[in-house]
Amino acid sequence: MTESGNMFSHIPPDLPAELFETLAHKGTVRIERILSHGQATPEGEWYDQDRDEWVLLLAGSAGLLFDGEPELRRLTAGDYLMIPARRRHRVAWTAPNETTIWLAVYIDG
């Protein structure tokens, strides 16, 4: 864990899998950087988390689907949203030709 840094630094040229890095961890809160490069949640699978997640997309783009919503939400740089605990969702796609940089703030209930 680093106490300071830059969200756009140390981007690996190849990302065969998504990369999760903890930037800060205090009490019930963990802040992560997530790097994606074309990855998506496996078909038919959902995230179903027991904690709230606030997410901000900093670079790239992604399609986020919430269970029960008819349409994907397309996220681009600067877009943020709260994903409440137990709200089933999946990442349908991330940009195939660039690195998508996420900031995630996980908040234990």
Add this chain to the structure above:
Amino acid sequence: MTESGNMFSHIPPDLPAELFETLAHKGTVRIERILSHGQATPEGEWYDQDRDEWVLLLAGSAGLLFDGEPELRRLTAGDYLMIPARRRHRVAWTAPNETTIWLAVYIDG
């Protein structure tokens, strides 16, 4: 408070004072957007907070001084750092010619 949005949207053309907006609030955590345009902490004053603050600069630039450190830390887009509770600090300057956009995550101890 909004559950979703974009960090770069709704930037007022004039900012006579810094603008603080709560983006999310869950349990002990509050996430804010702060907009600055040339403002700084008044000379001789320090922030001395009773909670941790994780801060990320998204646009613009700023000079942050920690009490006891000889030099300012210059922050530009993407720079983040943890400001622990009780760590005295001040914003020495923010860019005078553009809007500086901060994300702040406040974590109660």
